[in-house]
Structure formats: C-alpha cells, structure tokens
Amino acid sequence: MTTILLDGRIISYAIYGDGSPIAPTVFYFHGFPASHHEASLFDSPARKRGIRLIAPDRPGMGSSTFTPTRKITDWPADVLQLADDPAINAPTFAVLGTSGGGPYVLACCAAIPSSRLTTAGIIGGLYPPSLGLAGMLMEPRLLLSIAPRAPKLVEKVFDWGLVAAARNADQGKIEKIMASSMKGRPEPDRRAWDENEDGFREMLVMAVRGSVQENGGKGPAQGARLLGSPWGFELGDVKMKKGKLVLWHGGADANIPLTMVEKAHEPLAGSELRVG
Structure with missing residues (x-):
C-alpha cells in the first residue's frame, strides 16, 4: 500500500495484525x-x-521515495501525515522500532505531542554513536564510522554486494551473505536463523530484499549516514x-552492546x- 504526502513523496507501508480501523x-x-516485511514477524x-x-x-527503502536531503527529524511529520491519511485514520497511536x-x-x-503519541517501545535499538561503539561487531561499527564521511563509497559497496545478491533470482545468494553476517551473533540469534524459528530467516530475507528493491544501495547508504551522524536532537x-517509553534489549546483544x-x-x- 502507499500514501502520497503533501509534498508529493510516496510512503509505502503494509498493515499486519488486526486490520480493523x-x-x-x-x-x-x-x-x-530492512523494509516493512520485517513487521510480518509480529503479525500473529x-x-x-x-x-x-x-x-x-522509510524514504529510500521499499517503494518510499528516496529523498537526498532528508533527516531523521523529518520522520515524525511523515508519520503524522500517514496517521491522518483517510485509509489509516489514527487519531492516537503508539510507535515501536527495532535496531536502526x-x-x-x-x-x-x-x-509528537502526547495527545497523539501515547506510548513507545524500542527493541534492540541503536542509540547515538557518540555514546561509544565499544563492544559492537566490527561490521556495523565500520559502517557507522565510514558512512557519514563517504556515503557514495558505502552506496557502491552495497550495490556490489547486498543489492546484487538481493536482486538475484536465486534467493540462496542473499541468504549466503546474511548467513555469514550471523556468525558473530549470540547463539539465540544464530539458532533463530539456522532453524528459521517462526519464519525468522524468511522474514529477514524478504525485509532486506525489500529495502533495495527500487533504490538500490542509495537508501541503505543514506540510512547509515544518518544513523552515524548527529541525529538533530538530544536524548x-x-x-x-x-x-510510556520502554527499552527492551538483550544482555548478550553483540550488534548493539x-x-x-x-x-x-x-x-x-x-x-x-x-x-x-
């Protein structure tokens, strides 16, 4: 599904759970x-x-319009426009995010004022890199460090590796890359991937493939640049x-310590x- 924002940009989305308005x-x-497919894990x-x-x-992911000048602080206005779309019509709502x-x-x-935003939750979330990246896996640590300085280089790396594999008809190619990234994760993460617990592996593959379906490496490169740069607000x-704000985190999380x-x-x- 899609909605057109006031400035003409498109936001794509999916609805899971109880579809009643x-x-x-x-x-x-x-x-x-990732992309909206990730939420399918919480459908049931x-x-x-x-x-x-x-x-x-988010812009640049899925079918949402890539916006070169976007900032993290632009997102609340997009969410409010989405909530006010007649197809959704959510006067009040909660927000939940994972990782990035x-x-x-x-x-x-x-x-967003409390009259609209009632509660919020973060699962295994990223916090400002200025707090320190010690203990973080090497791959995300390098990405957060390099992307703000060389986003074009990061885009090319994504295009050469992840995007090429994600767009290949052989799903085994993207699974091979993602399986390699799981090797340094805690045992519960590896087990969820290896055993495809509750469809975890299938969901993750769909979410990553969806993230580059239209914009290639531009979306992920921009996302990494924004996450690794000052966010435009303070904690x-x-x-x-x-x-009303709950932070859930795994004690053994190696991706975000x-x-x-x-x-x-x-x-x-x-x-x-x-x-x-």
Whole structure:
C-alpha cells in the first residue's frame, strides 16, 4: 500500500495484525537495512491482541521515495501525515522500532505531542554513536564510522554486494551473505536463523530484499549516514511519562552492546529499561 504526502513523496507501508480501523494502532519502524516485511514477524501476536500494526518503509527503502536531503527529524511529520491519511485514520497511536528503527522512535517521542503519541517501545535499538561503539561487531561499527564521511563509497559497496545478491533470482545468494553476517551473533540469534524459528530467516530475507528493491544501495547508504551522524536532537529532548517509553534489549546483544543502551537510558526521561 502507499500514501502520497503533501509534498508529493510516496510512503509505502503494509498493515499486519488486526486490520480493523478501530483497533489500537501501532506504527512499526523497521531496522536497517530492512523494509516493512520485517513487521510480518509480529503479525500473529498483534492479531491475537487486537492491535493494528502499520509498518511504513522509510524514504529510500521499499517503494518510499528516496529523498537526498532528508533527516531523521523529518520522520515524525511523515508519520503524522500517514496517521491522518483517510485509509489509516489514527487519531492516537503508539510507535515501536527495532535496531536502526530506534532513533526514529526517539525522534517521534521528541516531536509528537502526547495527545497523539501515547506510548513507545524500542527493541534492540541503536542509540547515538557518540555514546561509544565499544563492544559492537566490527561490521556495523565500520559502517557507522565510514558512512557519514563517504556515503557514495558505502552506496557502491552495497550495490556490489547486498543489492546484487538481493536482486538475484536465486534467493540462496542473499541468504549466503546474511548467513555469514550471523556468525558473530549470540547463539539465540544464530539458532533463530539456522532453524528459521517462526519464519525468522524468511522474514529477514524478504525485509532486506525489500529495502533495495527500487533504490538500490542509495537508501541503505543514506540510512547509515544518518544513523552515524548527529541525529538533530538530544536524548534529553525526549520526555515521556514514566512507563510510556520502554527499552527492551538483550544482555548478550553483540550488534548493539548493552553498555550503549545503559548510557542512553539515564537521560531518557521516563524510560524503562528491560534487559532479557
């Protein structure tokens, strides 16, 4: 599905869970690089709880218009326009993000009034790189360091590797690349991939393929540049009522180390940290 924003840009999205327009609405912000397919993993839980889960593709991902000048702080306005689209019509809503979607949750918490945004959650989220990248896997650490300085180089690397494999008719090529990236992950992550728990491997492959389907490496390169650069707001700008912002994180997470989350938790007023 798509909606056209006031400036003519397109935002693509999918709806999971309970599709009823009167069901409580949660906007799901996918990780990086990924697309709306990622939210399919939560389709059954959302359906059981009567939640309408709307998963938009950020600009440059999926079929959403690539926007060279975009900033992380532009996202809350896009979300509000999407919420006000007659096809969605969500006067109030919550937001939930995973990994690289975490900064976009925080941007919404900082900019959208509580009269619209009721609650927020981040699962295994990324926090400002200025907090330190110690303990992070080498690949994401290099990406966050290099992308702000050489986005064109990062785009070419994505095009040469991930994009070429994702666009190949042989799904085994992209699976091989993604399986290699799983080798340094904690055992539960590797098991979920190897055993395709709850369709995890299939979901991840679809999400990554969807992220480059129209814009190639431009979208992921821009996403990495934004994540690795100053975000345009401070963690202290995020003020949610106690219990309305929950940070879920795995204690053994090697992609985004727990130490980063613990440093971010303190200045996030009202946030609750839950470590699994």
